[in-house]
Amino acid sequence: MKRALSDKQQDALVQLLGKPAVCVDDNSRKTYGADWSQAADPDPVAVVFPSTREQLHAIIAYANEWRWPLVPSGGRTGLTGAAVAAHGEIVVSLEKMNRILELDTRERLLICEPGVITAQVQQAAREHGLFYPVEFGAEGSSQVGGNIATNAGGVRVLRYGMTRAQVAGLQAVTGHGTWIDEMRCLRKDNAGYALRELLIGSEGTLAITTQAGLRLCEPMPALATVLLLLDDINTLPEVLRAMQRFPLYACEWMDQRAFALGNEAQANPLGVASAAGYLMIEAPADAMTVEALSAALATQPVADVLLAQSSKQAEGFWAVRDSITGALKPRHPLKFDVGFRASRMPAVFAAIAQQWPDAVVYGHLGDGNLHLNLVNVQDPLHAQAQVWQIVKQFQGTITAEHGIGMLRSRALQSTEAHDRLSAMRAIKQALDPNGILNPGKLVST
Ligand code: MLT
Ligand code: ZN
Numbered sequence: 545m546k547r548a549l550s551d552k553q554q555d556a557l558v559q560l561l562g563k564p565a566v567c568v569d570d571n572s573r574k575t576y577g578a579d580w581s582q583a584a585d586p587d588p589v590a591v592v593f594p595s596t597r598e599q600l601h602a603i604i605a606y607a608n609e610w611r612w613p614l615v616p617s618g619g620r621t622g623l624t625g626a627a628v629a630a631h632g633e634i635v636v637s638l639e640k641m642n643r644i645l646e647l648d649t650r651e652r653l654l655i656c657e658p659g660v661i662t663a664q665v666q667q668a669a670r671e672h673g674l675f676y677p678v679e680f681g682a683e684g685s686s687q688v689g690g691n692i693a694t695n696a697g698g699v700r701v702l703r704y705g706m707t708r709a710q711v712a713g714l715q716a717v718t719g720h721g722t723w724i725d726e727m728r729c730l731r732k733d734n735a736g737y738a739l740r741e742l743l744i745g746s747e748g749t750l751a752i753t754t755q756a757g758l759r760l761c762e763p764m765p766a767l768a769t770v771l772l773l774l775d776d777i778n779t780l781p782e783v784l785r786a787m788q789r790f791p792l793y794a795c796e797w798m799d800q801r802a803f804a805l806g807n808e809a810q811a812n813p814l815g816v817a818s819a820a821g822y823l824m825i826e827a828p829a830d831a832m833t834v835e836a837l838s839a840a841l842a843t844q845p846v847a848d849v850l851l852a853q854s855s856k857q858a859e860g861f862w863a864v865r866d867s868i869t870g871a872l873k874p875r876h877p878l879k880f881d882v883g884f885r886a887s888r889m890p891a892v893f894a895a896i897a898q899q900w901p902d903a904v905v906y907g908h909l910g911d912g913n914l915h916l917n918l919v920n921v922q923d924p925l926h927a928q929a930q931v932w933q934i935v936k937q938f939q940g941t942i943t944a945e946h947g948i949g950m951l952r953s954r955a956l957q958s959t960e961a962h963d964r965l966s967a968m969r970a971i972k973q974a975l976d977p978n979g980i981l982n983p984g985k986l987v988s989t
Pocket of ligand 1: 681869915945
């Protein structure tokens with residue numbers, strides 16, 4: 545049964561944070577208790593907005609004292625319900641901790657608080673002639689703390705890695721109320737367990753980020769955007785192998801249905817022939833690379849090669865890719881986010897096509913990540929079991945990018961090895977002994 549905050553408990557929160565930073569109205573609870581996943585109806589008891597790490601630390605102490613569960617909350621753009629509060633939790637929004645504290649161009653380092661929006665990091669980097677390479681659809685509202693909690697990926701992972709690769713430093717307060725301060729931001733630091741790496745991707749179940757050091761890079765070179773049309777999916781590994789010689793900055797897949805959905809969503813759809821699948825790649829646009837790429841593609845079993853002739857045309861290709869998720873939404877797909885080795889892709893595609901001829905498959909093929917969307921599913925549990933079977937058969941992962949959250953927690957328990965789960969539970973117990981951080985998510989105890 546859901547607990548209600550007593551007057552004493554609510555007063556104590558107000559004492560810690562000030563009245564404006566404690567919201568119990570329906571609108572705030574519904575808004576901040578939900579994320580893009582719509583995994584469950586939001587129903588937190590309150591939403592709190594700490595402005596400092598000391599306040600955040602005090603909320604953790606409060607939660608331990610009252611044994612009250614907390615749900616850390618960023619831009620709420622996750623797709624697996626890691627930020628959903630459906631059971632009377634207190635949502636801890638980090639949006640007031642939103643300062644960029646330092647940008648050091650010599651070190652190529654940006655230090656910020658967790659509530660800074662991803663696009664603001666990108667903008668700050670740009671203003672200093674640098675580049676922040678975590679690029680994904682939700683960058684306009686996702687926050688650094690959420691990116692760290694979910695180890696956000698996106699379309700440049702192939703070249704730059706996921707968020708974990710960009711986090712040079714991290715400071716966080718654990719569920720136990722202890723500090724993990726890894727803000728040295730050193731290139732090499734071998735002093736003990738990799739706690740920073742452990743916290744990244746822990747989905748707010750171990751600690752809440754209070755500060756981050758993000759690595760910035762040189763701006764990307766001008767890129768050539770190429771759309772490859774494939775008639776036979778079995779040729780994919782060969783094409784991917786040939787592409788490996790090139791420094792690819794993107795390698796995205798759209799099957800026939802995904803491409804059609806994205807294209808139909810455009811005001812001016814591309815006049816591109818129908819194909820079994822479309823591979824969109826980006827490589828440096830210098831003459832040598834483009835020439836070598838064209839030569840390599842000429843020997844590949846592809847039906848057609850469309851090299852964008854202008855940045856407007858390249859944007860048109862990307863618009864199709866970026867529109868697929870939105871175009872699918874009205875069809876209420878059962879979404880999966882699986883990952884496999886490149887060599888297994890044709891067999892995986894065949895297994896998917898055999899069971900779900902109308903599946904919509906797209907994603908970051910260059911890093912082995914497929915967004916599998918099943919439509920018109922009569923029995924979601926059965927369909928899910930079948931997908932996990934394919935994951936098992938081809939030694940893949942149940943989530944390459946979106947994480948576990950609420951929606952995949954049970955699947956994690958049923959698909960991962962017992963010992964691996966035990967190690968995760970032991971870590972959870974050590975850092976959050978009272979289980980106050982994001983209960984029911986990831987490795988639910
Ligand atoms: C994408 O790559 O478009 C996103 O991860 C969203 C999705 O899976 O639909
Ligand atoms: Zn994705």
